[in-house]
Amino acid sequence: MPTHLSLRGLTRRGLIRGVTAATAVTTLATGLAACGGDSEAAAKTGSAGTVTVGQLSNGAAKETALKVSEVKSINAELPASVRKSGKLVIGIGALPAGTAPLNYVGSDQKTLTGSEPDFGRLVAAVLGLKPEIKNFTWENLFVGIDSGKVDVAFSNVTDTEERKKKYDFASYRKDNLAFEVLKKSTWNFDGDYENLAGLTVSVGSGTNQEKILLEWKAKLAKEGKKLTVKYFPDQNATNLALGSGRIDAFFGPNPGVAYRARQTARTPNPTRGAGTFSGAGASLQGLIAATAKKGSGLAKPLADAINHLIENGQYAKWLAAYNLANEAVPTSRVNPPGLPLDNS
Structure with a gap:
């Protein structure tokens, strides 16, 4: 998570819109708080090879169906244990109240939606894995990665030099x-x-x-x-x-x-x-990145999957659905320069 954008801080400072959709947001927050920190709340992937982003988004996104096929050469790069499991366990740090449009409970009051879990589902589709979404508090998200309960976090995590001591990154969005x-x-x-x-x-x-x-x-x-x-x-x-x-x-x-x-x-x-x-200041473009345990072997296949989505257009359509086109990156990089130690 960016140093300027903790989930708790977002909730306290009201970045969930409260003037035009106060009632709906209260409902969403209640639903998310009721969702267990280790429970799966994954949306169903549509017909074979289709991932629909923006489902149940309560107006935060334009629902968009995207064709995404497995790339077997990228699947082959995965650590054997992940490939054999057939699933990608994706961690989201959205408890207790979530943050639109990043991650929050949708209009069905149970499904975790938002730009971050949706992007995790797109990446899982390229890898040929079933996405399994687990929702945590921000602090417990990293405990989940450390303990192996989570393969990768897609949760608005900023790439920082401090975090690189424990985690590997595959960048996918500007931190602006x-x-x-x-x-x-x-x-x-x-x-x-x-x-x-x-x-x-x-x-x-x-x-x-x-x-x-x-x-x-x-x-x-x-x-x-x-x-x-x-x-x-x-x-x-x-x-x-x-x-x-x-x-x-x-x-x-x-x-x-x-x-x-x-x-x-x-x-x-x-x-x-x-x-x-x-968010990193004038001298460095801050980056949001998929976050995996250091040395897990996941960073490269994750970056390759993201680059596949960029090259084939699904990435741009995902950002557009959430009105985040101004955070697009030209390519995903493994462990790019991050927020310096003196500011992270």
Whole structure:
């Protein structure tokens, strides 16, 4: 999980949209909390060779059926124990309440859905394995990997140099922060902190994005320019402030911004993403990665399966279904440079 995006922090800061879908989210949270931390909640793969992403997503995704076939040459790369088992045990750290659009209980109040478990199912299909989804708290997700209960985590885990001491990674998504503005706003972040001058921006307290924003504020102050930073108790209050014009923008994790843009599309105050910034800072593009036990032999076949999905178009369609196309990577890499030790 990114250092700026713990599941518990997401829940506390309200990145599950609460203004337009409060009732539905309460239902989802209740359903997920009732789901045992080690229980399987895997959606059924459709007809042979088809994986449907966005099922039961309660509006977080556009349901999309994708044709995915086993690649026997990649299956042959798997460790013998995994290949013989015929299944890929996928860990998700979504307890107690989950986070749309990443991982949460769907509209049937039992099936774990979201971009992360769906991508795990796509990768399993390429590997010719049956996906078995196990849901944990964030901390117990890593215990599951360590103990062998989990083959791989697809749970918005950031590649960091600290985590590389114990885990191998296969990257599959950019780890981005984003600015959220009203759709009618003409402002966009161009990658340079200078164009934040004169704005009022909200951010979550104690987050990595707050650290970045306050650094920009200090730089602007030295230049005699002003950036006002405001804090609100939860995401609902932030949404109201944005809708009423009390703030110009919100700065937070890109998946949450993308989710709210979809959820608010037909409301009086629709929002949009107004530019992204790497969660690892200006010098390194942060990456989200499939996470396996170090030395397990899974990282290469996982990366090869992801690259197969990229090359054949299913990857782009999966991201588009969840409004996350701006987090696409050109290729999956095994253990790429991660968030440095002094910031991880």
